[in-house]
Amino acid sequence: MRTPSETNLSAEDLLGLYRRMLLIRRIEERLGEDFKRGDLPGPVHLYIGEEAVATGVCAHLTDADWIASTHRGHGHFLAKGGDPKLLVAEVYGRAGGVCRGMGGSMHVADFSKGILGANGIVGGGIGLAVGAALAAQLDRKGAVSAAFFGDGAANQGVLMEALNVSALWKLPLLLICENNGFSEFSPTGTVTVGAIADRAKPFGVPAAAVDGNDVIAVWQATNAAVRRARAGEGPSLIECRTYRLRGHVESEGSFIQERYRADEEVAAWIARDPIARLASYMDEHALAPASAREAIEAEIATIVAEAVAYATDSPYPAPDQARQFMFA
Amino acid sequence: MARRRMIQAINEALAEEMARDPRVILFGEDVEISVMGDTRGLRATFGPDRVRNTPICETVMTGMAVGAAAAGWRPICHMMYGNFLYTGMDAIANQAAKLRYMTGGQIKVPVVYMGVFGAGRSSAAQHSDAMHPMFMNLGGIKVVLPASPADAKGLLKSAIRDDNPVIFLQAAGRGGEAGDVPEEEYTIPLGVAEVKRPGKDVTLVAIGAMLRPAMRAADALAGEGIEAEVIDPRTLMPLDEATIVASVQRTGRLVVVDEARDACSAASHIAAVVTEAAWGALKAAPKRVTVPDVAIPYSPPLEKSLLPDPERIAAAVRATLGR
Numbered sequence: 001m002r003t004p005s006e007t008n009l010s011a012e013d014l015l016g017l018y019r020r021m022l023l024i025r026r027i028e029e030r031l032g033e034d035f036k037r038g039d040l041p042g043p044v045h046l047y048i049g050e051e052a053v054a055t056g057v058c059a060h061l062t063d064a065d066w067i068a069s070t071h072r073g074h075g076h077f078l079a080k081g082g083d084p085k086l087l088v089a090e091v092y093g094r095a096g097g098v099c100r101g102m103g104g105s106m107h108v109a110d111f112s113k114g115i116l117g118a119n120g121i122v123g124g125g126i127g128l129a130v131g132a133a134l135a136a137q138l139d140r141k142g143a144v145s146a147a148f149f150g151d152g153a154a155n156q157g158v159l160m161e162a163l164n165v166s167a168l169w170k171l172p173l174l175l176i177c178e179n180n181g182f183s184e185f186s187p188t189g190t191v192t193v194g195a196i197a198d199r200a201k202p203f204g205v206p207a208a209a210v211d212g213n214d215v216i217a218v219w220q221a222t223n224a225a226v227r228r229a230r231a232g233e234g235p236s237l238i239e240c241r242t243y244r245l246r247g248h249v250e251s252e253g254s255f256i257q258e259r260y261r262a263d264e265e266v267a268a269w270i271a272r273d274p275i276a277r278l279a280s281y282m283d284e285h286a287l288a289p290a291s292a293r294e295a296i297e298a299e300i301a302t303i304v305a306e307a308v309a310y311a312t313d314s315p316y317p318a319p320d321q322a323r324q325f326m327f328a
Numbered sequence: 329m330a331r332r333r334m335i336q337a338i339n340e341a342l343a344e345e346m347a348r349d350p351r352v353i354l355f356g357e358d359v360e361i362s363v364m365g366d367t368r369g370l371r372a373t374f375g376p377d378r379v380r381n382t383p384i385c386e387t388v389m390t391g392m393a394v395g396a397a398a399a400g401w402r403p404i405c406h407m408m409y410g411n412f413l414y415t416g417m418d419a420i421a422n423q424a425a426k427l428r429y430m431t432g433g434q435i436k437v438p439v440v441y442m443g444v445f446g447a448g449r450s451s452a453a454q455h456s457d458a459m460h461p462m463f464m465n466l467g468g469i470k471v472v473l474p475a476s477p478a479d480a481k482g483l484l485k486s487a488i489r490d491d492n493p494v495i496f497l498q499a500a501g502r503g504g505e506a507g508d509v510p511e512e513e514y515t516i517p518l519g520v521a522e523v524k525r526p527g528k529d530v531t532l533v534a535i536g537a538m539l540r541p542a543m544r545a546a547d548a549l550a551g552e553g554i555e556a557e558v559i560d561p562r563t564l565m566p567l568d569e570a571t572i573v574a575s576v577q578r579t580g581r582l583v584v585v586d587e588a589r590d591a592c593s594a595a596s597h598i599a600a601v602v603t604e605a606a607w608g609a610l611k612a613a614p615k616r617v618t619v620p621d622v623a624i625p626y627s628p629p630l631e632k633s634l635l636p637d638p639e640r641i642a643a644a645v646r647a648t649l650g651r
């Protein structure tokens with residue numbers, strides 16, 4: 001990690017990043033427990049271990065900017081300023097959820113915050129983000145659009161189409177690849193050839209491959225890409241190398257018999273946990289007292305408890321709601 | 329009234345709606361030069377922001393339309409040939425049709441996907457499908473098939489103003505049929521069928537380009553003393569079931585003409601709806617005149633042999649009358 005003088009981040013900024021990552025972590029740990037208990041009706045794909053990516057990217061964005069997310073979308077939702085209460089209630093399938101219980105974990109969206117939504121279609125968010133980038137270009141207000149997608153999604157043809165058209169039109173687009181080492185249960189190398197960042201080269205699109213567990217590295221790479229996009233210079237691709245510490249989906253123990261990764265591999269990545277890393281970085285450089293982090297921890301515990309209480313207090317939607325919202 | 333070919337009427341609708349609403353944008357492959365003629369002149373009038381050639385990229389193009397709509401624009405995504413909707417199908421089926429629903433009604437998705445569809449031009453199997461039935465089944469997409477220049481113009485204007493995704497399928501390559509088009513401003517609401525010819529003996533529902541052979545059949549049948557009531561649904565989703573069912577309540581007989589393949593055709597759906605709603609009034613089993621469940625062949629006599637024509641339509645009508 002870079003020294004503080006090499007970054008533009010103040011101690012306050014770093015605590016902000018820490019807080020955001022921890023919020024994602026604690027909300028998702030809770031959702032993981034709730035799933036085990038049988039309280040969540042549908043599949044949940046947790047982002048635990050990858051928080052630095054959404055956090056480092058979204059720190060540069062405002063509500064006027066757009067993001068399109070993936071099936072593993074809680075982290076993006078929270079990093080972009082989505083309300084934890086509305087998120088948890090949605091995953092619980094309740095009327096008080098951000099989508100009134102119509103979408104669940106794989107579709108959390110809040111357009112008022114520039115969140116085009118998680119997406120159940122791998123690669124499906126890329127096209128939406130390109131469209132929002134086109135809208136931003138036509139609006140001429142300097143907004144940008146970011147597409148998050150996995151290493152698995154990088155093998156969808158839509159990525160090539162998006163690179164071509166966004167470079168051609170100089171769209172204010174960020175293509176953020178979260179390379180977490182797996183496409184479902186297939187290790188990336190067994191289904192993907194070459195470096196994903198290299199896929200931008202033939203299009204003349206600047207690309208960076210960064211340590212996705214280093215929130216400062218993600219923040220810095222995004223800083224350059226966002227400036228470029230806002231200046232009308234076109235898209236960038238950032239490949240963030242990270243790792244999902246949880247299963248592909250919380251229910252996988254019920255249908256996967258074989259082990260698909262070694263304990264040592266998981267342990268090695270736990271040692272690189274992005275949240276712990278930022279904490280020790282702040283300690284090392286005496287940037288913030290441990291008490292500041294403890295206060296954040298306590299604050300987030302309250303947010304989590306309140307979000308779950310809000311969700312469980314919220315009723316299920318009335319059945320006739322299933323027939324609404326198809327058409328405007 | 330002004331005499332217009334269908335493609336000119338569509339061009340007028342696009343130009344009028346783009347002039348009326350600065351948030352309407354149009355993109356697609358070669359829309360600047362205009363392969364079909366329907367987008368001709370729009371680039372010069374509305375400029376490069378609002379009218380753009382895209383690369384050949386249906387997968388991202390259809391999704392881009394949804395993203396731009398979610399971000400406040402009103403895109404018209406020109407697919408050239410309807411068959412290329414399949415290449416862009418993911419974003420149509422999984423994003424456009426469902427984004428509003430699965431996000432609890434948070435947004436509107438005002439997108440028009442337009443393209444030329446149907447057989448009859450020796451364009452062979454990959455450029456001739458009538459794919460409206462699969463879009464009817466998606467749920468969140470309106471499906472519009474105009475049969476005349478006047479309807480095409482009025483329906484397209486409504487489609488562009490509609491806050492939902494609309495598939496607009498035009499049965500016209502370069503030109504199409506000519507007809508009278510009102511000179512004053514007008515729109516035709518989506519979801520309203522029109523009785524194109526009144527009659528008392530049989531209800532003849534004709535979808536899209538099938539209106540012309542159906543009208544010819546009705547003319548021929550009139551000479552035999554059979555008065556067919558010809559109805560053009562104009563919009564298949566939503567479908568004006570009331571107009572069709574009310575007609576069958578009077579006539580007691582139904583023939584539906586559709587250039588889709590038979591299995592799960594719009595004709596099958598309409599026949600089912602009428603059978604349930606007007607069972608007591610039916611004097612004969614409903615009949616469907618459709619394309620057999622094969623692909624569209626190239627050679628003219630082969631292609632012609634598959635498509636509904638006035639003779640087949642008239643024969644189906646006579647059969648419902650026991651003649």
Ligand SMILES: Cc1ncc(C[n+]2csc(CCOP(=O)(O)OP(=O)(O)O)c2C)c(N)n1
Nearest residue numbers: 072120121122150151152153180182183184
């Ligand atoms: C179009 C499509 N194909 C397949 C799937 C099933 N699926 C869900 S997640 C996933 C793996 C995605 O891998 P990646 O993009 O790397 O994301 P990650 O799960 O690692 O975050 C697959 C194959 C899907 N949802 N959509």
Ligand SMILES: [Mg+2]
Nearest residue numbers: 150151180182
């Ligand atoms: Mg992955």
